[in-house]
Amino acid sequence: MSDGIQFYIFGYLKLIIPQIDAVNFELILGIATGNYSLPAKDWLNLFWRLILSLILGAIIGLERQLKHKPAGLRTHMLVSFGSAIFVLIPLELGAAQHNFDAISRVIQGIAAGIGFIGAGEILRESQPNGRSMPVSGLTSAAAIWVSAALGIAAGCGLWQLGLMGAILCWLVLSIFKILEPHK
Known part of the structure; x- marks a missing residue:
């Protein structure tokens, strides 16, 4: 315009x-x-992006909480919130304008770091006779990873992408469960 x-x-x-x-x-x-883009160091812009990250994390976290999963509402909100903050730091410092790799490195670090949190969700139980049972917690680990991605989108100001991602993730977690074979 x-x-x-x-x-x-x-x-x-x-x-x-x-x-x-x-x-x-x-x-x-x-x-x-x-x-959605406002001048740098605008507190209203920062606040909007952080609130958005909490809302996007809550969409996934609420679904996990209602299904009584260990990583629920607060975990997903905090993962999304933390990811947004990590993205906002180089944006606010102006590092992204001077070094185009700054945001890319932050996003790579978030993806790798959240992998450790997700790994904590994955359990493999073994029976007394030494036979192993199926792995559980993969969906919860993936949901935590998606929460981080939604926080990154919110931190970058890509609220449409974040909202679409949260809605699609919620649909996958809630509706596609019926397609899986029952245990």
Whole structure:
């Protein structure tokens, strides 16, 4: 959208809503155009991205909590929240503008680190006679990994991607369970 059109829309909104300022206008414009980006170091932008990460993690975590899984609502919310914070740090420091690999390295580190948390969810029980039982907790580990990815999306300001990912993950966790063979 050209600057002239934005100036015209801002003037019109200023007549209707006298309290609107340039930052709120950019927020409204970003949401309306599907391109959510605000100036760096804007606390409202940071707060929105962190709240979004908590909401996206809660969508998956609530489903896990209702199924009485060990990693439930709080775990998924915190994994998503932490991932968003890790992504926001280089963005706020300006490292992403000077070194394009900064965000990539952060995302790689999150993916590897969350793998350790997911590994803690995977259990393999053995029977007294030495025979091993099937592995359990793979879905919970994958859900934790997806929660981290949703937090990364929220931290980068990609709220549409995060919301679509959370909804699709919730569908996979809740609906596709009926397709699995019963034990």
